Amino acid sequence: MTARIGVVTFPGSLDDRDALRAVRAVGAEPLALWHKDPSLHDVDAVVLPGGFSYGDYLRCGAIARFSPVMEAVIQAAKDGMPVLGICNGFQVLCEAHLLPGALTRNSHLHFRCKDQALRIENNATAWTSGYDVGARAVIPVKNGEGCFVADRQTLDMLEAEGRVVARYIEGSPNGSMRDIAGITNERGNVVGLMPHPEHAIDALTGPSADGVTFFTSVLKALVSA
Amino acid sequence: MSAHIDTVTHAAATPDAELPFAELGLKDDEYARIRDILGRRPTSCELAMYSVMWSEHCSYKSSRKHLRQFGEKVPPEAKDILLVGMGENAGVVDVGQGFAVTFKAESHNHPSYVEPYQGAATGVGGIVRDILTMGARPIGVMDSLRFGPADAHDTHRVLPGVVAGIGGYGNCLGLPNVGGEVGFDETYLGNPLVNALCVGVMRTDGIKLATAPGPGNKVILFGARTGGDGIGGASVLASATFEAEGERKRPAVQVGDPFAEKVLIECCLEIFAEDLVAGIQDLGAAGLSCATSELASAGTGGMRVVLDTVPLRDPTLAPEEILMSESQERMCAVVEPAKVQRFMEICGKWDVTATVIGEVTDTGRLEIFWRDELVVDVPPRTVAHEGPVYDRPIARPADLDALNADDANALPRPSSGEELRATLLRLVGSSNLADKSWITDQYDRYVLGGTALAMPDDAGVLRVDDATELGIALALDGNGRYTRLDPYAGAQLALAEAYRNVAAAGARPLAVTDCLNFGSPEDPEVMWQFTEAIRGIADGCLALGVPVTGGNVSFYNQTGSTPINPTPVVGVLGVIDDVARRRAIGFDLDGAVIYQLGETRAEFGGSEWAHVAHGHLGGRPPRVDLDAERALAKVLVTGATEALIGAAHDLSDGGLAQALVESCLRGGRGARISLPGGLDSFVALFSESSARAVVAVSPSNAAAFEKLAADQGVPLARIGVTGGDSLEVDGLFAVGVDELRATSSAVLSGLFD
Numbered sequence: 001m002t003a004r005i006g007v008v009t010f011p012g013s014l015d016d017r018d019a020l021r022a023v024r025a026v027g028a029e030p031l032a033l034w035h036k037d038p039s040l041h042d043v044d045a046v047v048l049p050g051g052f053s054y055g056d057y058l059r060c061g062a063i064a065r066f067s068p069v070m071e072a073v074i075q076a077a078k079d080g081m082p083v084l085g086i087c088n089g090f091q092v093l094c095e096a097h098l099l100p101g102a103l104t105r106n107s108h109l110h111f112r113c114k115d116q117a118l119r120i121e122n123n124a125t126a127w128t129s130g131y132d133v134g135a136r137a138v139i140p141v142k143n144g145e146g147c148f149v150a151d152r153q154t155l156d157m158l159e160a161e162g163r164v165v166a167r168y169i170e171g172s173p174n175g176s177m178r179d180i181a182g183i184t185n186e187r188g189n190v191v192g193l194m195p196h197p198e199h200a201i202d203a204l205t206g207p208s209a210d211g212v213t214f215f216t217s218v219l220k221a222l223v224s225a
Numbered sequence: 226m227s228a229h230i231d232t233v234t235h236a237a238a239t240p241d242a243e244l245p246f247a248e249l250g251l252k253d254d255e256y257a258r259i260r261d262i263l264g265r266r267p268t269s270c271e272l273a274m275y276s277v278m279w280s281e282h283c284s285y286k287s288s289r290k291h292l293r294q295f296g297e298k299v300p301p302e303a304k305d306i307l308l309v310g311m312g313e314n315a316g317v318v319d320v321g322q323g324f325a326v327t328f329k330a331e332s333h334n335h336p337s338y339v340e341p342y343q344g345a346a347t348g349v350g351g352i353v354r355d356i357l358t359m360g361a362r363p364i365g366v367m368d369s370l371r372f373g374p375a376d377a378h379d380t381h382r383v384l385p386g387v388v389a390g391i392g393g394y395g396n397c398l399g400l401p402n403v404g405g406e407v408g409f410d411e412t413y414l415g416n417p418l419v420n421a422l423c424v425g426v427m428r429t430d431g432i433k434l435a436t437a438p439g440p441g442n443k444v445i446l447f448g449a450r451t452g453g454d455g456i457g458g459a460s461v462l463a464s465a466t467f468e469a470e471g472e473r474k475r476p477a478v479q480v481g482d483p484f485a486e487k488v489l490i491e492c493c494l495e496i497f498a499e500d501l502v503a504g505i506q507d508l509g510a511a512g513l514s515c516a517t518s519e520l521a522s523a524g525t526g527g528m529r530v531v532l533d534t535v536p537l538r539d540p541t542l543a544p545e546e547i548l549m550s551e552s553q554e555r556m557c558a559v560v561e562p563a564k565v566q567r568f569m570e571i572c573g574k575w576d577v578t579a580t581v582i583g584e585v586t587d588t589g590r591l592e593i594f595w596r597d598e599l600v601v602d603v604p605p606r607t608v609a610h611e612g613p614v615y616d617r618p619i620a621r622p623a624d625l626d627a628l629n630a631d632d633a634n635a636l637p638r639p640s641s642g643e644e645l646r647a648t649l650l651r652l653v654g655s656s657n658l659a660d661k662s663w664i665t666d667q668y669d670r671y672v673l674g675g676t677a678l679a680m681p682d683d684a685g686v687l688r689v690d691d692a693t694e695l696g697i698a699l700a701l702d703g704n705g706r707y708t709r710l711d712p713y714a715g716a717q718l719a720l721a722e723a724y725r726n727v728a729a730a731g732a733r734p735l736a737v738t739d740c741l742n743f744g745s746p747e748d749p750e751v752m753w754q755f756t757e758a759i760r761g762i763a764d765g766c767l768a769l770g771v772p773v774t775g776g777n778v779s780f781y782n783q784t785g786s787t788p789i790n791p792t793p794v795v796g797v798l799g800v801i802d803d804v805a806r807r808r809a810i811g812f813d814l815d816g817a818v819i820y821q822l823g824e825t826r827a828e829f830g831g832s833e834w835a836h837v838a839h840g841h842l843g844g845r846p847p848r849v850d851l852d853a854e855r856a857l858a859k860v861l862v863t864g865a866t867e868a869l870i871g872a873a874h875d876l877s878d879g880g881l882a883q884a885l886v887e888s889c890l891r892g893g894r895g896a897r898i899s900l901p902g903g904l905d906s907f908v909a910l911f912s913e914s915s916a917r918a919v920v921a922v923s924p925s926n927a928a929a930f931e932k933l934a935a936d937q938g939v940p941l942a943r944i945g946v947t948g949g950d951s952l953e954v955d956g957l958f959a960v961g962v963d964e965l966r967a968t969s970s971a972v973l974s975g976l977f978d
Binding site: 011012014015017018021050051052054055056057108110111112113114140142144196198199204205206 | 389392393396397398399482483484485487488491575576666667668669670671672673674675676677688691804805978
C-alpha cells in the first residue's frame with residue numbers, strides 16, 4: 001500500500017523533477033500535474049515545487065495562484081489534503097492565502113544558494129512528523145525572495161499556535177522575521193518551506209539526506225490514514 | 226509605400242545608389258565583393274545580412290585560417306568519441322552507455338561591459354540555445370569571468386551586474402552553475418571577460434543539425450517575438466574596439482527573458498522527443514540573417530521566406546531591422562509538412578508563439594519577400610560560409626624579449642617563518658585567491674538534482690541521468706599573465722590546468738572546447754599572440770589525446786590601442802563511470818597522509834606571488850610538461866576509481882600553499898606539513914610549477930597509492946598529515962583554519978557588500 005503524490009509543473013517550475021524524484025525515492029507513487037489541468041487525478045498529497053511559476057516578473061506566485069490547477073489545490077487543501085510548497089511553492093501558497101504572510105526580497109538583495117542549518121520546531125504537521133522537535137537539519141536554500149514577513153500580530157499568533165515549522169539557525173540566509181524558514185496552517189496539512197528538502201535526499205547530490213524526512217513523514221501519514 | 230522598398234529590381238535599376246556599407250562595418254573591398262557575387266549592388270536588406278554575417282564575430286574572418294589547425298592536428302582518440310566535430314553549433318562527444326554530451330563556451334565580453342546585467346544574462350541564454358539546438362537537454366553551466374582590479378571603481382559597476390545577470394538568467398532556466406573561475410587584473414579594467422559554458426546530454430541517436438533539407442519543408446520561427454533589441458549587435462558591438470562610446474552603444478545590447486527561454490527549452494525537448502524537426506538553428510548573433518542563410522546553405526540550397534509573417538514586438542520595424550534583430554529566445558526549425566500540425570500543438574501546450582515563415586526550395590537561392598516584393602535574392606553560402614578570409618600580418622611583440630628577461634625569480638623573497646606566514650596570508654587575502662562564494666552563492670548549484678561536485682572544488686561533476694551512475698566533469702581555466710609572457714606555453718598551461726582539474730575530480734579527460742579572448746586582429750602583435758596560442762592548444766590537445774570539439778573567438782578586447790593580456794580560456798570535459806567515486810578537494814578526515822605529486826622548480830614568472838607581492842609581470846611562465854600531466858592524470862583518475870584517494874586538489878595559482886589552504890578550508894580541518902627536502906621553503910610553498918597535485922590518502926591505502934604513483938613514474942613526496950585546527954608548516958609557522966577562513970572570506974564581501 002502506497003500513496004500517490006502529485007507535483008505541479010507550472011511553465012517556469014524548475015525543481016519539479018527533483019520533487020518527483022524525492023517522492024519516488026521514499027516509495028510513494030509520483031504523478032506530474034500540469035498547471036492548465038484542473039484535475040488532481042486522485043492524488044493523496046500535492047507538492048508545489050521551486051522555480052519561477054510564470055516567470056515571476058510580477059510578485060512571485062501572484063499569477064500562479066490563479067491557474068486552473070491551483071483552484072483544485074486550494075479546495076483540496078481546505079478539505080485537509082497534505083500540501084507542501086517549497087520555495088516558489090511557498091510563495092504561491094501565501095499568494096493563495098492558504099498560508100499567512102509573504103516572501104519578500106532577501107534583505108541583502110541577492111539571490112543566495114547555501115547549505116543552510118535549520119531547527120525543526122513542529123513535528124505535528126503532515127510533512128514533519130518523522131522529525132524530533134529541535135532536530136537540526138542541513139538543507140539547501142536558494143532564492144532571491146525568501147525573506148518571510150508578516151505583521152506582528154500574525155507572527156505572535158504563528159508562534160503561540162506552534163505554527164512555525166522550521167527556523168534558520170547558525171545565521172539567516174535572507175533576513176526572515178524571527179528566522180522563520182517554514183510555517184503551517186491551523187490544521188497542519190499545508191506547509192510552506194523556503195529551503196529545498198528535495199535537494200537533500202542523498203549526500204551524493206546534496207549536502208545531506210536530512211530532507212528525506214519531509215517525504216517519509218507524509219507517506220507514513222497517508223498510508224496509516 | 227512600395228516606392229520606399231529597396232527591392233531587387235530597384236537595386237538592379239539603380240546601380241549607383243550609395244549604401245552605408247562603411248557604417249555597417251564593411252570595408253571597401255568587401256562591399257566590392259558583394260557586388261561581384263550579386264552582379265549588381267545589394268539591396269538594403271541584402272547589405273544588412275552580409276554586413277552582420279561577414280562581421281568578425283560571425284565570419285571568423287581573421288581567425289579561420291589559423292583555426293584549421295584544430296582540424297589538422299586531431300588526436301587518434303577523436304575517432305572513438307567525436308560524434309560531431311567543429312563547425313556545428315557545438316561538438317558532440319560519446320561518453321558511453323548510449324549517452325552523448327555536447328558542450329561549448331562563448332564570450333559575451335563587449336555587451337557585458339556596456340550593460341553588465343543584460344550582457345551577461347544573454348551570454349548565458351545564447352550558449353544554452355547553442356546546446357539545445359544540437360538536440361540536447363542542457364544540464365549545467367559554468368563561467369569564466371575576468372574583471373579589472375577588485376577595488377577599482379568600474380569593477381563595482383561591472384561585477385555585481387555581471388554576476389546578477391548570470392544568476393538571474395541561469396537560475397531562472399533551472400540550470401545548475403557548477404564551476405568556472407573569477408580573476409582580477411588591471412588589463413581587464415576597460416574590457417572585462419564574460420565567457421559562459423553550457424553542457425547538455427542526449428542519447429547518441431538524438432543529435433540534431435543546422436540544416437534545411439527537403440524542398441517543400443516548412444520553415445518555422447518559434448519563441449519570442451522579434452523586437453528592436455540588439456540590432457547591429459554583431460557588427461557594431463562585437464567587432465569594433467571600445468573608444469568612449471559606451472553610452473551610444475547601449476541600445477545595441479540585447480535584453481533577455483529567461484522565462485521565455487525556459488519554456489522554449491521544454492518545448493524543444495518535447496519536439497525533439499517526437500522527432501518532428503529535419504533541421505534546427507537558434508537565433509543568436511545576426512538573428513534571422515544567420516539562421517536562414519546557415520540553414521539554407523547546409524540543406525538543399527534554397528529557401529523562400531516571407532518576412533511579413535515574422536511576429537513582431539514592435540510593428541514599426543523595417544525589413545532590414547527584422548533581418549538583423551538579435552532579439553533573444555528564438556529558434557528556427559525545418560519541419561516536414563505532415564509534422565507541422567503536431568509541432569504547432571506542442572508549441573501551443575507551452576504557449577510558445579510559432580509561425581511558418583517560409584519553405585525550403587531547390588533554387589539554390591535564399592529569397593526573402595516583404596510586402597509582396599523580392600528584397601533578398603542571394604546564394605546563401607555566400608552569406609553564411611563564404612565570407613572574407615584574411616591573412617593578417619603577424620609580428621612578435623617588440624617588448625617580449627625585455628619582458629622575458631625581467632626574471633621574476635630575481636625578485637626579493639620572504640625567508641623567515643614569520644615572513645612566509647605573512648606572505649601566505651597576503652596571498653590568501655588577495656582578490657584572485659580569496660574565497661569566491663560572494664559570487665558563486667548567487668548561482669543555483671543544486672537544481673536538476675544531478676550535481677555531485679561544484680565550486681570551489683576543482684571541477685563540476687554532474688550525473689548525466691537518473692538512470693545511470695555515469696557522470697561528467699568539467700573545468701574551465703585560463704591565465705592571461707602566463708599567456709602574455711609566452712602565448713604558446715600560456716595556452717598549453719590553461720589546457721593543462723583544466724585537464725588536471727578534471728582528473729583531480731576523478732574523471733578521465735575526454736575533449737576540449739575553447740574561448741579565445743584577444744585584442745584587435747588588426748594589430749600584428751595581437752595576431753602573433755593569437756596564432757601562437759592556437760598552435761599551443763592544438764599541439765597540446767594532440768599530446769594529451771583530447772580533441773577540440775568547438776570554440777569561440779573574441780577579438781577586439783582592448784581599450785584604445787591597449788589590448789588585454791591574451792586570454793585563451795580552455796574547457797575540458799571528462800567522464801567518470803561511477804559518479805560516487807568523484808573526489809572533492811577538502812581534507813575531510815583526520816590522520817590522512819598528504820602527498821604532493823609532481824616536481825617543483827623555482828618558477829615565479831607570471832605567478833600570483835609576483836603579482837601580489839611585487840605587482841610584477843615578467844620572466845617565463847612555468848615549464849609545460851604534457852607527458853607529466855598525462856601521467857599525473859592517470860594516477861589521479863586511477864586513485865579515485867580504486868578509492869585509494871580521499872581528497873585531491875590540483876596545484877596552480879599560489880602553488881602548494883594555496884592548495885593546502887583551500888583543502889583545509891573546504892574540509893574544515895588543518896594539516897601538519899613538512900616540506901620536501903632539497904628545496905627552499907619559499908619555492909616549495911609558492912612556486913607554480915605545473916603537473917602537480919596534492920592528495921590525502923588514508924594510511925591503510927598509503928602503500929598501494931605509492932605503488933600506483935611509482936608505476937606511472939610520477940614523483941611523490943609524503944609531506945604531512947591531516948588534522949588539528951591549524952595549518953602548520955615545518956616549525957616555520959602555523960595559521961589557524963579560522964584565521965585562514967576569515968582572511969579568505971572577508972575579501973569579496975568586504976568590497977561588494
